[in-house]
Amino acid sequence: MNSEAPVLSANFQRLYGDAAVYQGMSRLFPIDFTRVLPFQAEDLVADHVRLLAAETAHLAAPNEATRLGVLEGFGECGLLMPADVANLKPVVDFFDADFFELMGEVYANAGMFICALRWYREMIAELELRGSSAGSDIESVYAGVGHCLYALGLFPEAIAWSRSCIGPRQTADTVSRALLNYEAQLQGGCLQSIERSWPRTRYTVSAFDPDHAGQLTQRLKLAMETFAPFQEVYIGWTSSEKPSPEIQAEGYPFCAEYDAGSLVRHRMNLIFSLASQADELSTRGHIAEAKRLLQEAALLEPQAAFIRERLATMP
Numbered sequence: 620m621n622s623e624a625p626v627l628s629a630n631f632q633r634l635y636g637d638a639a640v641y642q643g644m645s646r647l648f649p650i651d652f653t654r655v656l657p658f659q660a661e662d663l664v665a666d667h668v669r670l671l672a673a674e675t676a677h678l679a680a681p682n683e684a685t686r687l688g689v690l691e692g693f694g695e696c697g698l699l700m701p702a703d704v705a706n707l708k709p710v711v712d713f714f715d716a717d718f719f720e721l722m723g724e725v726y727a728n729a730g731m732f733i734c735a736l737r738w739y740r741e742m743i744a745e746l747e748l749r750g751s752s753a754g755s756d757i758e759s760v761y762a763g764v765g766h767c768l769y770a771l772g773l774f775p776e777a778i779a780w781s782r783s784c785i786g787p788r789q790t791a792d793t794v795s796r797a798l799l800n801y802e803a804q805l806q807g808g809c810l811q812s813i814e815r816s817w818p819r820t821r822y823t824v825s826a827f828d829p830d831h832a833g834q835l836t837q838r839l840k841l842a843m844e845t846f847a848p849f850q851e852v853y854i855g856w857t858s859s860e861k862p863s864p865e866i867q868a869e870g871y872p873f874c875a876e877y878d879a880g881s882l883v884r885h886r887m888n889l890i891f892s893l894a895s896q897a898d899e900l901s902t903r904g905h906i907a908e909a910k911r912l913l914q915e916a917a918l919l920e921p922q923a924a925f926i927r928e929r930l931a932t933m934p
Contacts, residue, residue: 625658631666634675635737644740644764646747647755648783654773655733663731665696674722678741686711686718698725716745720760732767739764756786757817757880765888774896778912781889788882791847792820793918799824799854800921802839806832808859812875815882821853825863829856873922890916890923897929906933 627636641652658664670692677685687708694704714721719741726735742760755761761784768777792813799810799822808825815821826832833856843852864875871883878884893916900909910933916926 625660625662625664627658627664628666628668628671630668630671630675631664634671634678635664635734640737640740643744644736645743648780650776650779650783652736652776654776655736655771658733662733663729664734665698665726665729665731667692667696670696677718681716681718683712686714689718689722693725698729716742719745720763723760723763727763727767727770730770732770736764736767739767753880754786755784756788756882756885759881759884762881762884762888765885765892769888769892769895772895774892774899777888777892778896781885781892785882785885785889787847788817788850789886789919791843791850792882794846795820795822795843795852796921798839798842802835803832806835806859808832809863810874811857812864812877814877816879818849819851819853821855823855823857823864825857825859825861827859829858832856873920886919890919890926893919894926894929901933909933 636656636658638653638656641655644650644652670689673685673688673692677689690699690704690707690711693699694701699707711718719738723735723738723742726732726738739760743764746758746760751758761780765777765781765784768774768780796810796813803809803824803826806824807827810822811825812823813820814823824832836854836856839854840852866872866875870877871887876883893912897909897912897916900906900912910930913926913930913933916923917930920926
């Protein structure tokens with residue numbers, strides 16, 4: 620990494636260079652974000668006078684006019700295409716604090732991850748102040764933070780953050796998938812897809828004889844409800860002779876899984892951060908600790924072949 624500090628305007632430094640902003644990312648998860656700053660020479664930024672003025676105005680007094688000003692600034696800087704600006708303007712009055720999350724997404728999509736974190740922080744502060752009805756495993760902004768930390772190469776911070784946010788649903792999902800895969804293999808099939816819309820989860824499982832396998836449904840549901848009483852489980856059986864569902868090109872890369880919340884995003888952030896941190900530890904000679912992280916990633920996603928391959932090469 621090039622440690623040379625870039626030359627940034629005073630207005631940019633005031634808005635994006637305050638360490639206290641990043642250290643106070645969340646009151647629920649007081650994880651140290653000290654390493655986010657300072658900006659490095661390779662960090663992408665938009666040090667644009669009019670955009671900075673619009674963002675400063677919006678931060679001071681969020682309203683429809685300031686939101687429009689930020690959108691126009693994004694358009695001038697090329698962070699949003701003209702068509703996107705035109706499409707957002709008519710609905711800008713529907714936004715509230717979630718406009719901060721939109722700002723973060725715009726920056727994250729442009730690879731400006733520190734700038735994205737600055738605005739995700741404002742959205743999280745609002746959620747935690749008013750008490751969101753959804754947890755950090757569902758609210759998308761928390762997953763956005765984990766992605767930015769991973770993209771910045773801050774793997775320990777990304778791991779700590781994602782572990783904190785992912786919650787018990789991931790543990791329940793891991794055990795449920797293992798149980799269903801075991802039973803499906805006995806029936807000549809496999810777990811084919813997962814559809815999740817909290818608190819409901821539907822598992823589609825293949826079997827040589829779906830009608831016969833269907834007799835297992837009630838017993839499996841009772842078993843799953845003992846360790847995950849907070850979710851409603853549905854199990855559908857299909858023939859193992861039918862083709863498996865296709866994995867979406869831009870979706871979860873390891874199996875057909877669809878989630879209305881952010882569990883899958885948290886899991887991906889955690890898997891890739893664990894793998895990257897394991898690589899760093901291996902390079903420094905900490906083989907046992909690296910292996911432990913890879914084992915955690917393999918437990919999170921047994922279908923992640925690249926994790927299994929790395930584990931196979933370790934002593």
